[in-house]
Amino acid sequence: MGFLDIPGLGKAHYHEYGSGSKPLLAFHGYGMTGRQFHVLENSILQEYHVYGFDHFFHGESKLSGWTEQQIIEGMPKTMIKAHLEEWFKLHGKQRFSVMGYSIGANIALLLVEEYADLIDEVILMAPDGLSVYKGFHFLTYQPVGRYMFKTVTKSKWLAPALLKNLKKVRFIDDGLYQIAYNEIDTEQKRQDVYYTLNLIRLLKPDTNKVAELINQHHIKCRLIFGKHDNLFPMKAALPFINSVPNAEVHEVNMGHWLVTKQLDEYLVNLQQ
Template sequence: MVQETVIFQNSVIQYYRIGNGPKLLVALHGYGENGQSFSFLEKGLGTHYTILAIDLPFHGGTIWQEGLHFTVSDLWNIIFTITTGYAYPFILVGYSMGGRMALQLLQYFPEHIQQLILIAPDGLHHNKWHYLSTQTRVGNRLFKWVMQHPQPLFICMDASCKLGFFNKSVSNFAHYYLDDALARKQLYERWTTLRKFMPNHNILKQNIQKHHIPIQLIFGKFDRVITPKYGYQFKKGIEPWVSIHIIEAGHQLLKEKNAALIATAISK
């Protein structure tokens, strides 16, 4: 694995080159992670694939200087720059938050994508809280205020959990990212910066059928954050192109023990 950087406008984008095979695979990581999260795939795929795993804005070693603004065109220009010299189309992999971004790329650039691998992906369902906090001006201002003054949120969240309105594992997940002031600041910056990534399912399904793009969906059986049901809902109407795999695990699927299954899905 080799760590590299590329200049994009005023920013420095860090990415990892994993493996040295002839087939190109672009990987987009999840929230709070970085491109190095895909390093466990090198052993199984490194001789047949070159994996380019990007550190997204406000993540990893990327130094993002474009404010709270990032579009699908920006992401595509970065990918185009780091993939110079490789043959298209390429395989696209997205995990969690990166899954939402991968879906947006498929919506706009389907002719360049050979296959899409989505691992516990965001973007297959519409989260009303995410929409409110990133797609409306009032909601975004409220989101910023709550990240600076989180105590009322904690009280409401814990009370809802006790009353059974809120899943305990989701509450624990939220506390993990909200208990620290820096983590809350990063959450606001990251969610707001990536607000333009809102994939349209109807267009996606049209693209999948028109361009004959196979989709591999991988979920954790015990994932309470992004459940397999979203995959089955998305599959409706495009059944021949979508395969669903369920792993005996939770949301954290980028682990060595899952390497063989993920590698098999990619190699199909």
């Protein structure tokens, strides 16, 4: 593991694991850390040496000198490029691959925008960023949504009540409800949700540009979706999928919670 000291941002912490030799920069989902992908030990980790980054407000990554107002305004996209430039200083400029799950897919896609000529493969699981998720957009862009988001995260009872109603109308399933509830059951966790989603709200890739670059540079592309995923289903990503004709696309019999031993077994069976 190690840290990247990123000027104007802070310390980005990363974990290292995997028995493969090829570098893979990986970005986890909400509420996890850069160790999230360690369960893919018989598939992805056989091929790659993973550098799994902790998002800010997760794990050991720490913002430095940022005010609440700066956090709410969001991290500029240029800060993602700064991550990789600092990584190059430590490990040398070289070819690499990227992997992202859920909100982490946004960062992987932004790296494709900047470094397509150096990227061998893109692996995305239940990816945010391939289409606009109206719920996050409402909470982080629309004035009414931003006000509601702030109010809910500062209340002890509003957030749990909202989740229960979302489950009741089947906007989220039981699995997502449990995951989300575990992330809002304390004041600190609710604040971290609020800060995280606002910090990353500007980190939205240009999917047309990404598709063009993947095709132009013949980047291997693996896209994995959960058949029962209500957050980022495959149907929402079809415009992107159709624009990358050589993409390897999988829809597995799972929900949003994809990075598990079950997925590892699925990926191993594909190779047999």
